Amino acid sequence: MNVHHLELFYYVARHGGVSAAARAMPYGIQQPAISAQILQLEDSLGVTLYQRRPFQLTREGQTLYDFAMPFFNGLGEISDRLRGGGETRLRIASAEIVQRDYLPELLARMRRRVKGFHFTLTHGRQQEIEALLAAQEIDIGLSTLMDKTAANMEARELLRLPMVLLVPKQSGVTQASQIFEKDRIDLPLVALEAKDVLSRSFQAALRQRGVEWLPSLEVGSLDLVLRYVAEGFGAGLALRHPRVELPAGVKALALDDFPPLSFGALWTGRLSPLGEVFLAEATAVAGELASS
DNA sequence: AAACCATTCGAGAAGGTGTA
DNA sequence: TACACCTTCTCGAATGGTTT
Numbered sequence: 249m250n251v252h253h254l255e256l257f258y259y260v261a262r263h264g265g266v267s268a269a270a271r272a273m274p275y276g277i278q279q280p281a282i283s284a285q286i287l288q289l290e291d292s293l294g295v296t297l298y299q300r301r302p303f304q305l306t307r308e309g310q311t312l313y314d315f316a317m318p319f320f321n322g323l324g325e326i327s328d329r330l331r332g333g334g335e336t337r338l339r340i341a342s343a344e345i346v347q348r349d350y351l352p353e354l355l356a357r358m359r360r361r362v363k364g365f366h367f368t369l370t371h372g373r374q375q376e377i378e379a380l381l382a383a384q385e386i387d388i389g390l391s392t393l394m395d396k397t398a399a400n401m402e403a404r405e406l407l408r409l410p411m412v413l414l415v416p417k418q419s420g421v422t423q424a425s426q427i428f429e430k431d432r433i434d435l436p437l438v439a440l441e442a443k444d445v446l447s448r449s450f451q452a453a454l455r456q457r458g459v460e461w462l463p464s465l466e467v468g469s470l471d472l473v474l475r476y477v478a479e480g481f482g483a484g485l486a487l488r489h490p491r492v493e494l495p496a497g498v499k500a501l502a503l504d505d506f507p508p509l510s511f512g513a514l515w516t517g518r519l520s521p522l523g524e525v526f527l528a529e530a531t532a533v534a535g536e537l538a539s540s
Numbered sequence: 541a542a543a544c545c546a547t548t549c550g551a552g553a554a555g556g557t558g559t560a
Numbered sequence: 561t562a563c564a565c566c567t568t569c570t571c572g573a574a575t576g577g578t579t580t
C-alpha cells in the first residue's frame with residue numbers, strides 16, 4: 249500500500265465508483281489505471297475494499313476510508329497555509345433559520361474583517377452538521393443546540409430565541425393560554441415539519457401540559473409559517489426574532505414557560521485562526537441581536 | 541436493445557533508478 | 561554520462577455484466 253493507492257481509493261470511495269472518480273480526479277488519470285491500482289491495493293491487502301455495482305464499501309474499505317479521509321480532506325487547507333497567504337476559506341454549514349436571519353450580517357462582517365474571505369455554505373440540521381464535521385467536510389456549523397452533541401464535538405451557545413405563536417390580529421386571542429385552556433383546540437396549527445427541532449420542542453412542551461395540538465399545515469420554512477398565518481389559515485409556530493418585523497395583520501403571542509430554542513456554533517478539534525475569527529464575529533452578532 | 545460501467549489486454553511513451 | 565530496466569501511465573479496443 250502506498251500513498252498513491254490510498255489517494256485513488258479515497259477518490260473512488262468518495263465518488264462512489266471508479267468512473268466517477270476518474271471524472272473527479274484533479275489530475276489526468278484514466279479509469280483503467282485507477283481500476284488497476286485499486287486491484288493492486290486490494291491484492292496487497294488481501295481484502296476487498298468495496299462491492300462493485302452497486303458500489304458499497306466493505307467493512308475493511310470503510311475502515312481504510314475513515315483513516316485516509318481526514319488526510320486528503322485537509323490537503324486544500326494545508327496547501328493554503330503553506331503558501332503563506334494564511335487561510336481565507338471557511339466551510340460553513342448552518343440551519344435554515346440561521347441562514348435567513350443571522351448569516352448575511354455575519355458574513356458581511358467577515359468580509360470587512362478578513363481580506364479575501366471566501367466561504368462555502370451548506371444547509372443542514374444539527375445532526376447533519378455534526379456528521380459533516382465528523383467527516384471533516386466543513387470547518388464550523390451554526391445550528392440549534394437542542395440535541396445531545398457527540399462526545400468529540402465542541403459547542404458554544406450563542407443565542408436563545410423564545411418560541412412564539414403567530415396569530416392574525418383580528419383573531420381576538422390575546423394570550424397563548426387562551427388557546428391551550430380549551431378542551432379541544434379547533435384553531436389550525438401551522439408549523440414546520442414534525443422532525444424539525446422547533447416542532448419537536450413545542451410538542452414536547454405541549455405534552456408536559458397535557459395539551460394535544462398537532463399541526464394541520466406543515467410548511468417548509470418559517471417565512472411560509474408567517475405567510476399562511478397572515479392569510480388567515482391559523483396560528484403559526486415561530487421564533488421571536490428581534491429584528492424581523494411582523495406584517496401589519498399578524499401579532500406574536502408569547503409562549504411563557506415554553507423552553508427557548510438554543511442556537512450555537514459546533515466544531516471539532518481545534519478551530520483554525522480563521523475559524524476563531526468567525527466564532528468571535530458570530531458571538532458579537534448574537535450579542536447585538538440579543539440586546540436589540 | 542441500448543447505454544453504461546468495470547475490467548482486461550496490448551502497444552507505446554515517459555520518467556525514475558541502478559550500473560557500467 | 562549513457563544505457564538498460566522497471567514502473568506507471570495513456571490510448572484504443574474488447575468483453576461481460578447491469579441498468580434503463
